[in-house]
Amino acid sequence: MTLEWLLIKCDCGNHYGIKKNSRTSCSRCGGKNEFIISQTFSSSKELHSAVSAANAPDEIIQIINSKLKKIEKRRKKNNFENGNITNLQILMKNATNKIGVLTLDNLKLVLKNNSVENIGAEELIQISESEGYIIRSGTNQWTWL
Ligand SMILES: [Zn+2]
CATH class of the missing domain: 1.10.10.10 (Winged helix-like DNA-binding domain superfamily/Winged helix DNA-binding domain)
Structure with missing residues (x-):
């Protein structure tokens, strides 16, 4: 019996991998939403790189967003403008x-x-x-x- 590995796309946009027939919640939002099975793989290694690739653009956007938030937060904290x-x-x-x-x-x-x-x-x-x-x-x- 060959294990099948699934690349899952969550409602929140996160991609993650699971073993077929196993129940997991989304690695990002923790939700058990309606998942879309994007692809199946015969090895966990293949799945792993597919997950990384699928998430890459999102991750970059997230990193940028969180950096921007930090800068904004810091700016508010400092309040140079109001003395x-x-x-x-x-x-x-x-x-x-x-x-x-x-x-x-x-x-x-x-x-x-x-x-x-x-x-x-x-x-x-x-x-x-x-x-x-x-x-x-x-x-x-x-x-x-
Ligand atoms: Zn999710």
């Missing part, structure tokens, strides 16, 4: 010690004490570095420019 960065800079100044050194640990503490939850210390430092406010002066420490 929130100024408040964050004040907190960063508070986290700076007497000799003008801003440390990651201090900044974490200050953010925590001020209930800043929408941005992490690492992220804030990264942004400030790229905006040219601060420059790394050692391990987990920065000085102001």
